[in-house]
Amino acid sequence: MVIDSQKMQSLAAATAREDIAGRSLWADARRRFLRNKAALFGLLLLVFVVFFALFGNSLARWSNDEIDFAVMGQAAELGGPSLETGHYFGTDDLGRDLFARTVQGTQISLAVGIIGSAIAVVVGTLWGATAGYFGGRIDNLMMRTVDILLAIPYMFVLILLLVMYGRSITMLFAGVGLISWLEMSRIVRGQTLSLKNRDYIEAARAIGVPARTIIRRHILPNLIGVVTVFATLLVPNMILTESFISFLGLGVQEPMTSLGALISEGSGTIAYGTLWQLAFPLLFFVTTLFGFFFVGDGLRDALDPKDR
């Protein structure tokens, strides 16, 4: 028997080489995400906005409900943005510092977006995974419920709720959370349907793993990708919803404020030459939305197996 010595040597060399570090799904996704310029730009925007919301107040020389009586009533002449007075973004009609108010508005808007999205993640994932996993009559009942709720003009119902039960921020969170999970549960259900017939799920069922454990250990971890992407894209939508309601004056109440409320105020006064009242809140609003949309799109490209 002739041994091909060359082949053997190369084989030996190959086995002697150190193991190539495997790339997990997440490492792959991270690499794709970091290569995506738009997504990185979005991330940068978001980091900026979050820092502004968290630490902006330590830069502010005025608090958000303090009235500068030197400016009050003369906002158009004296309330413009200036470093000397400490009103970096100018003031509103009442002489309140717009910088501090924008910081607070950004905080509220981010909070509404993230909490609404978080409710969607928890409720929507559980609802969708349960419906998809059990299928049959349970699935039918649960998804018809979602269909019916989706057919209701939710913005009107939300306003109805806010008016009847008081315009508190808790009510706003609850109302936004009430509607945000519907789409999520549909997406999760679809994904679960395609997961549940995989071999490893069948194997788990065959050795008698209870349904709850299968959902928790095998279905939910596989949903993380889809849920992450959708949750990120949901945040700007929640911010839009909240801003819409605040624009109508039905959202958070004074002295608290949100970006929507500030935009509303600013757009009501553009005729009087106080353009900064619209421009600064609008800038942060648009920046936040851009950030979330870009990051969401980037995550989708990074995690979506279709595009590989």
Add this chain to the structure above:
Amino acid sequence: MIVYILKRLAIAIPTLLLLIVLSFLLMHAAPGGPFTQERGLPPEVLANLNAKYGLDQPLWRQITSYVWGIVSAFDFGPSFVYKDRSVNDIIAQGFPVTLTYGFLSFLVAVLVGVTLGAIAAVRHNTVIDYFAVGLSIGAQVLPNFVMAPILVLVFTLALHWLPGGGWRFNDPHFWVMPVIALSTSYMASIARIMRSSMLEVLTSNHIRTARAKGLSGLRIVLRHALKPALLPVISYLGPAFVAMITGSVIVDIYFSTGGIGKAFVDSALNRDYAVMMGITILVGALTILFNLVVDIIYGWIDPKIRY
């Protein structure tokens, strides 16, 4: 097909009833009544008022007579705040306005969006494509309540071209800004959806066959690519419709157009529950009806769907 429509109606009617009952119960459970005032009314007056509006009846009687009023005579009952007007009067006053600019906005969003998306796909990776993509990204962060003040700033305050608000049925100048404000962000969404679905269709086999036959580019796009590419757009129309109705609230407030959106917010601020409920139910019914129509159109265009 007819069976399918009937089936859909069989779901739609309970949904609508649920909406009515739900909003009725919400209203009933809310603290305070329509006649709660700072200085309480004398009990005799309150009793008379309650009797006049039927509020002294047991709850189930109130619900059934309310539902029956809507079903039998399309009667949403009296307004609780305006003593001489019924909910029907208020809706009838604002609805034509909302319908006019809503319909125009919808038309603009669909026609411009589809055209822009299709051209962007056909001229993939050219300047036109980049323009369309940029526009659709930009418009995504410009919802109607941001568009409205910007439009006023540009067209009314800077250029003096258009009136900053108000509504006249016979003067299109008053229509322009409401329609642009309402349609832009949905136009952008439609353009984006249309572009990606058109790109997909243009690489499919039947288009290659059509090219191989030697058909002209325009004919391929119009005859063979447009119809399949429209399907995702059509399924987006339902949500877009709901969003536009919601957006009409902003248009009514900001441009003082006097549509039902204004009536809705006024009633919300005045706690005129009857008007709020009437409008909510009307909008809900429109939404359900529109979704039904969209589904029927979808089935008619997509030959794969058989009912």
